[in-house]
Amino acid sequence: MTMQIWRTLRGVPGWVYALVFAAAVFFAPMMGLDAANTRQVQLACILALVVSGLNLSLGYAGELALGQAAMYAAGAYTAGLLSQEGHTDIVVQLIAAGAVALIVGVITGIPGLRLGSWSLAMTSFFLILLVPDILAIFGGKTGGRNGLSGMEPPTFFGQDIGTDFYYVVAGVTIAWFVVMRNLVVSRHGIAFRTLKQSPVLARSQGVSVFRMKLLGYALGAIPAGLAGALFANTDLFIAPEAFGFTFATAVLAASILGGSASVYGAVLGAAIMQFGPNQSTAFQEYALVVYGGFLIVGGVLLSGGLTRLITAGRRWLDRKAGMNTPPVPAHGDPAAAVTVDPIDGAVLEVTDLSKSFGGNQALRSASLRAEPGRVTALIGPNGSGKTTMLNMICGFYTADAGTIAIGGTEVQRFSSHRVAREGVARTFQTPNIPEHVTVLEAVASGRYMTDRSSMLSAILRLPGYRRTARNDVAEAERVLESVGMSHLRDEVATSLPLGMRRMLEVARAVVAQPRVLLLDEIASGMDEDELVRLATLIRALRDAGATVLLVEHNFRLVLSLADTIIVLAQGEVIAQGPPAEIERHPRVLSEYLGIDPDGPEAAEVETLTR
Numbered sequence: 001m002t003m004q005i006w007r008t009l010r011g012v013p014g015w016v017y018a019l020v021f022a023a024a025v026f027f028a029p030m031m032g033l034d035a036a037n038t039r040q041v042q043l044a045c046i047l048a049l050v051v052s053g054l055n056l057s058l059g060y061a062g063e064l065a066l067g068q069a070a071m072y073a074a075g076a077y078t079a080g081l082l083s084q085e086g087h088t089d090i091v092v093q094l095i096a097a098g099a100v101a102l103i104v105g106v107i108t109g110i111p112g113l114r115l116g117s118w119s120l121a122m123t124s125f126f127l128i129l130l131v132p133d134i135l136a137i138f139g140g141k142t143g144g145r146n147g148l149s150g151m152e153p154p155t156f157f158g159q160d161i162g163t164d165f166y167y168v169v170a171g172v173t174i175a176w177f178v179v180m181r182n183l184v185v186s187r188h189g190i191a192f193r194t195l196k197q198s199p200v201l202a203r204s205q206g207v208s209v210f211r212m213k214l215l216g217y218a219l220g221a222i223p224a225g226l227a228g229a230l231f232a233n234t235d236l237f238i239a240p241e242a243f244g245f246t247f248a249t250a251v252l253a254a255s256i257l258g259g260s261a262s263v264y265g266a267v268l269g270a271a272i273m274q275f276g277p278n279q280s281t282a283f284q285e286y287a288l289v290v291y292g293g294f295l296i297v298g299g300v301l302l303s304g305g306l307t308r309l310i311t312a313g314r315r316w317l318d319r320k321a322g323m324n325t326p327p328v329p330a331h332g333d334p335a336a337a338v339t340v341d342p343i344d345g346a347v348l349e350v351t352d353l354s355k356s357f358g359g360n361q362a363l364r365s366a367s368l369r370a371e372p373g374r375v376t377a378l379i380g381p382n383g384s385g386k387t388t389m390l391n392m393i394c395g396f397y398t399a400d401a402g403t404i405a406i407g408g409t410e411v412q413r414f415s416s417h418r419v420a421r422e423g424v425a426r427t428f429q430t431p432n433i434p435e436h437v438t439v440l441e442a443v444a445s446g447r448y449m450t451d452r453s454s455m456l457s458a459i460l461r462l463p464g465y466r467r468t469a470r471n472d473v474a475e476a477e478r479v480l481e482s483v484g485m486s487h488l489r490d491e492v493a494t495s496l497p498l499g500m501r502r503m504l505e506v507a508r509a510v511v512a513q514p515r516v517l518l519l520d521e522i523a524s525g526m527d528e529d530e531l532v533r534l535a536t537l538i539r540a541l542r543d544a545g546a547t548v549l550l551v552e553h554n555f556r557l558v559l560s561l562a563d564t565i566i567v568l569a570q571g572e573v574i575a576q577g578p579p580a581e582i583e584r585h586p587r588v589l590s591e592y593l594g595i596d597p598d599g600p601e602a603a604e605v606e607t608l609t610r
């Protein structure tokens with residue numbers, strides 16, 4: 001019975017719950033909520049806005065930045081000063097506050113992000129410490145440490161808002177959360193998560209890490225600015241203490257406690273904070289201690305905050321209700337034909353490439369050429385430089401000497417996201433898949449550079465975005481079908497077994513319609529069926545016109561797939577040619593396979609590979 005109710009509840013789309021909750025918050029005063037609690041909900045909404053900004057930059061873009069308190073101050077003082085000057089319209093104040101906060105975010109974010117590592121955390125931390133001093137310097141206008149008073153009550157197109165101000169706060173908060181939700185579920189949101197987990201993967205998909213992190217931080221400034229304007233109009237008085245270090249810690253604690261990688265975590269964290277410690281005046285003295293406690297509970301004990309706990313509970317109930325389908329082997333005939341749209345492959349030409357790491361010469365004047373419509377395999381013993389070669393083609397390392405050309409364009413000086421934009425897609429030796437995304441989302445994320453669509457169009461759900469999102473899903477479903485994994489589309493991608501995670505990586509690279517496809521040891525961990533599927537897909541890609549460069553230890557697979565084999569040993573190309581030639585090459589037999597070229601084993605290799 002209980003499980004039946006659970007199944008029914010799970011059948012209701014998630015947005016319905018969000019809508020009901022939003023309506024309950026919006027209409028709370030009409031439904032009889034008293035004035036004191038209405039004020040608490042209003043303050044919780046304002047805090048939730050600030051926390052959501054931190055979630056965008058910390059939880060999604062992976063950058064610990066505490067500057068939200070400063071942007072909150074920027075928004076509040078912008079609204080306050082406008083109000084003093086007689087500009088009481090709340091719409092004007094909100095727009096101005098959001099814009100000023102955005103400018104503060106961009107200006108303070110650039111140096112912090114340029115320096116990399118912990119720099120943004122440090123610069124944003126100092127920004128908070130500077131807020132009271134900056135306000136004191138402009139004391140004539142801001143009232144300095146005494147605070148800014150003399151604000152006029154807010155108006156809406158000339159009408160006094162009065163006690164209806166609550167609806168403005170609730171309305172702005174709900175609107176922002178819709179915007180944020182639209183953003184995080186879009187391809188840009190997945191790109192943020194990818195970036196957080198693996199900047200290397202994000203770059204390989206054409207994402208500019210600096211630009212994206214700045215965008216996350218700067219976008220997070222907007223709700224903080226809006227919250228500032230709303231806060232300033234709540235009591236028509238603001239003072240520097242409201243925006244200091246204690247507030248910044250409260251925001252961080254709420255974010256971590258609620259779950260920073262979650263839209264709803266911001267609401268949950270802010271609500272707990274507002275209805276818990278913030279309500280009591282006796283608590284002020286111990287504020288930092290309590291926030292520290294929340295940080296420990298949220299960050300260390302819960303790891304992922306309360307939303308993660310809720311998700312785990314939901315999964316547990318799903319399992320109890322028999323709703324979880326455990327990953328099962330791939331569906332369908334592994335050898336079934338796969339159709340791939342024609343691909344405009346590009347010639348990959350590497351000439352005299354050298355690279356050393358300290359005294360270790362990983363590549364010595366190595367050259368290779370991979371052509372469209374052909375599978376070129378790169379083989380060699382462990383440590384011979386194969387992965388280094390792929391990493392250099394992708395722009396992860398700079399060359400000591402030599403050139404790399406894709407379709408005639410020299411790319412050896414390009415940053416890795418620019419190489420990706422030239423049409424290079426790759427898989428990784430250790431599968432690199434963002435956490436908490438579904439199989440379908442993970443595969444579709446490979447299309448980030450295909451059919452580009454702006455963040456604004458994603459936020460506003462414009463027709464262009466809807467079309468791109470539809471194409472992303474259709475294309476990802478099609479490729480998943482061809483690798484027999486379409487039934488796993490809604491599984492958590494990282495929960496798949498190794499062979500399937502590798503296949504997922506191949507699918508993710510394929511949806512990008514790459515002109516050059518680099519596959520790094522994808523066969524290890526795959527079972528026989530998966531190997532057949534993989535071979536079928538690679539042949540289909542080749543026949544569609546892609547340039548495939550395959551780094552592989554599975555010699556049998558290499559011999560059955562490759563048109564040309566290039567053999568590396570100690571960073572040097574020691575042999576290249578068609579499979580029939582390579583399998584008899586004495587140096588390949590002795591250095592790669594460790595077989596005496598004249599012994600009986602050499603003949604065995606030939607029969608094995610027939």
Ligand SMILES: Nc1ncnc2c1ncn2[C@@H]1O[C@H](COP(=O)(O)OP(=O)(O)OP(=O)(O)O)[C@@H](O)[C@H]1O
Nearest residue numbers: 357360361362380381382383384385386387388389
């Ligand atoms: N980032 C790095 N820093 C220092 N040395 C490196 C780095 N990357 C590779 N090397 C060294 O370069 C040499 C070539 O390594 P690489 O990983 O390219 O070989 P590989 O042929 O791909 O080996 P495997 O088959 O084991 O993956 C090795 O000696 C390795 O230790």
